[in-house]
Amino acid sequence: MTTDVLQIELRKAERSRIQEVDFNHLPFGKHFSDHMFVADFIDGQWQNQMIVPFDNFTLSPALSSLHYGQSIFEGMKAYKNEAGEVLMFRPYANFERMNESARRMCMATLTEEVFMGGLEALLRVDADWVPSQPDSSLYIRPYMFATDTFLGVAPSKTYRFCIFTCPVGAYYTTPPKLKVETEYIRSAPGGVGYAKCAGNYAGSLYPTLLAQQQGYDQLIWTDAREHKYIEESGTMNIMFMIDGKLVTPATSDSILKGVTRDTILQIARSWGITVEERPVSIDEVINGIETGRLTEAFGAGTAVVVSPYALIGYNGKDHMLPEFAPEDSFAVRVKNHLTDIRTGKIADEFGWVHKI
Missing domain, CATH: 3.30.470.10 (Aminotransferase class 4, branched-chain amino acid transferase, N-terminal domain)
Known part of the structure; x- marks a missing residue:
């Protein structure tokens, strides 16, 4: 245009x-x-x-x-x-x-x-x-x-x-530490969670402050009904590599439809990686960390782009996430690929870049 x-x-x-x-x-x-x-x-x-x-x-x-x-x-x-x-x-x-x-x-x-x-x-x-x-x-x-x-x-x-x-x-200089929030909620079905309105962020400040006082950087928000399923992570969408598949909560009226989230999913599919958009329970994530089936957890958003996590705290226990060499990490590879597209270093096969 x-x-x-x-x-x-x-x-x-x-x-x-x-x-x-x-x-x-x-x-x-x-x-x-x-x-x-x-x-x-x-x-x-x-x-x-x-x-x-x-x-x-x-x-x-x-x-x-x-x-x-x-x-x-x-x-x-x-x-x-x-x-x-x-x-x-x-x-x-x-x-x-x-x-x-x-x-x-x-x-x-x-x-x-x-x-x-x-x-x-x-x-x-x-x-x-x-x-x-x-x-x-x-x-x-x-x-x-x-x-x-x-x-x-x-x-x-x-x-x-x-x-x-x-x-x-x-945005982050080191991988953030996350706590799973099981008391407060970010949004609920029928609410404004999918809208990027100021009140969503105001409501998140107090529970985030409590987590920071416990030594965490951000929260993993869970569903309003049961606090069983993962929705978002702080100001980011959240993604996991489980059994070699890229898994992320499906968007809904309580989850923001992130542009970076959609971008990463499209890149992953173009690389031949299986993508699953579905409910993701906390139990599945914790079990995946303990058994080694979950190899990566990271946030995706405009401000952070892609941010691998250091650990996930749940029920008073910290679960450390694996560390990888950059060439072995999907999060690092997709972040670098996305940066190269955004800065014109490689061809934009998706038609995403808009030149001024």
């Missing part, structure tokens, strides 16, 4: 902050690029499309999203190839998922012109912020929130859509 950026007003920053950033040491989500894209949904249509300097919003204390939680977002990344061109990865998948979240949260949906047009125009303006160092990328955060000013439980009639970016390095 070629978007018409002439309809987007551009207000450039007077001074770039890029010289203040050490691109060889990039903490995740701490440095923000010079500009952001904003658009407002008013009178039933998207308008006021602008690229402006990254800055604070002025908001009413009665803003409905602050009281009733109509807020959704996406996570995406951009990369540079060896020619210095900016590449996005599967942006239309994020566009479709954001609209799915919007429909579930009773919010305005986005047009392709606003989402992709704003995204492409912003990346052109801030192309210098896309890092080229190993394990680095430009993280992209599109999000939308309700902007009506009233106190009353009803959908807002107005919304603001914004995209800002930040150069980032690796």
Whole structure:
């Protein structure tokens, strides 16, 4: 798609902050690029499309999203190839998922012109912020929130859509330690677990804090009914290698349909690896570790890409996961393959890469 950026007003920053950033040491989500894209949904249509300097919003204390939680977002990344061109990865998948979240949260949906047009125009303006160092990328955060000013439980009639970016390095520097959560839940059938809404993450903070106080990094979320079946892992989808097969919980209305998850499954199938999307019980995973049938467990998501786990804690016992040489690990191989596709080092046989 070629978007018409002439309809987007551009207000450039007077001074770039890029010289203040050490691109060889990039903490995740701490440095923000010079500009952001904003658009407002008013009178039933998207308008006021602008690229402006990254800055604070002025908001009413009665803003409905602050009281009733109509807020959704996406996570995406951009990369540079060896020619210095900016590449996005599967942006239309994020566009479709954001609209799915919007429909579930009773919010305005986005047009392709606003989402992709704003995204492409912003990346052109801030192309210098896309890092080229190993394990680095430009993280992209599109999000939308309700902007009506009233106190009353009803959908807002107005919304603001914004995209800002930040150069980032690796999310985890060492394999995380996970605890299986058997008391609190992330989501339930009929709820909003499949939507990428802010409340899902707010509800996860307290049980995650309790796990961190016990020495773990993240949680493995289990089903709301029995705490028997695995659903997600922290902010990631979760995958296992069991008997040489790639096994992952099937998506549902309580599990986010991860873009990275889908990407890995497609790559695995193209490699001839058997993929199983099905219920995965904790007992199967623990037994698999103890018997050696389970050889790998890892998370998959935009922020982490692919993150092998160090151990899984369950019922007061830590179960160590096997360590492999990189060439023997599916997680490492698929992460490297995915990175090579995203950065243009190898051919993109799936048509995932979107050049700016």
